[in-house]
Amino acid sequence: MIGHYWIGWIWAIVAAPFIGSFIGVLVQRLPAGMPVMFARSACPHCDRQLSPTDLVPVASWLASGGRCRYCATPLGLFYPGIEVAALGVAVWAAVALPDPVLIWAGCMLGWSLLGGAMVDSRHLMLPDILVLPLIPAGILLHGWLATDVWIDHLAGALIGFALFAVISLVYRRLRGREGLGLGDAKLLAAAGAWVGWVGLPSVVLFGAVFGLAMALVMRLTGRDVGRVTELPFGPALALAFWLVWLYGPLVPA
Numbered sequence: 001m002i003g004h005y006w007i008g009w010i011w012a013i014v015a016a017p018f019i020g021s022f023i024g025v026l027v028q029r030l031p032a033g034m035p036v037m038f039a040r041s042a043c044p045h046c047d048r049q050l051s052p053t054d055l056v057p058v059a060s061w062l063a064s065g066g067r068c069r070y071c072a073t074p075l076g077l078f079y080p081g082i083e084v085a086a087l088g089v090a091v092w093a094a095v096a097l098p099d100p101v102l103i104w105a106g107c108m109l110g111w112s113l114l115g116g117a118m119v120d121s122r123h124l125m126l127p128d129i130l131v132l133p134l135i136p137a138g139i140l141l142h143g144w145l146a147t148d149v150w151i152d153h154l155a156g157a158l159i160g161f162a163l164f165a166v167i168s169l170v171y172r173r174l175r176g177r178e179g180l181g182l183g184d185a186k187l188l189a190a191a192g193a194w195v196g197w198v199g200l201p202s203v204v205l206f207g208a209v210f211g212l213a214m215a216l217v218m219r220l221t222g223r224d225v226g227r228v229t230e231l232p233f234g235p236a237l238a239l240a241f242w243l244v245w246l247y248g249p250l251v252p253a
């Protein structure tokens, strides 16, 4: 079965930069309500439609010196960055997981979380289309891997959603403004579907620690982070979700 394993992860690594490129399109277009499928990519500056040779991940960007081939506008690091990040997810999954099915499941999870975290950090919203499919996917995958525990994953999804939805509701009643969005509740539901209810406390704990660390870094780098600044919680929660799914929850000694 060694051959099987290698084929699984080599395909994931080959596909990753192209998926990253697609995630980049999602991040740019989902919040604006623009069509995602069947829309040709165009330079945001000169509107020239890009040809397939302009769309090879990372390589096209390097070949054109990071500029549009037609109008020479710098294209920024967004696309090559997200393509490299998607490749990083695939390599991480391939290193951490034992078999091709899990590696592919891990890639799908990691790529969805990467896209969700990117959209949240730019637009303070988590798109349903990236988060909600993770809920049935997590329950089905774990049900299929070990048929006796799928109920733990269903319970995880329900408890995860209920926990953040209640906090969100209470906060809004008390403070009169949004503290925790329903997007975060859906993401915690997805986390519960993947790590089971047993893993939820670890996801919430790590998410809170990463969220505070991110706020601290933003403050230290000179950004104004006050008591009412809206910070995206999605990226911190997504990272916690990923780590707990890969390495398991904290176990009390």
Ligand SMILES: [Zn+2]
Pocket: 043, 044, 045, 046, 047, 048, 068, 069, 070, 071, 072, 073
């Ligand atoms: Zn251009």
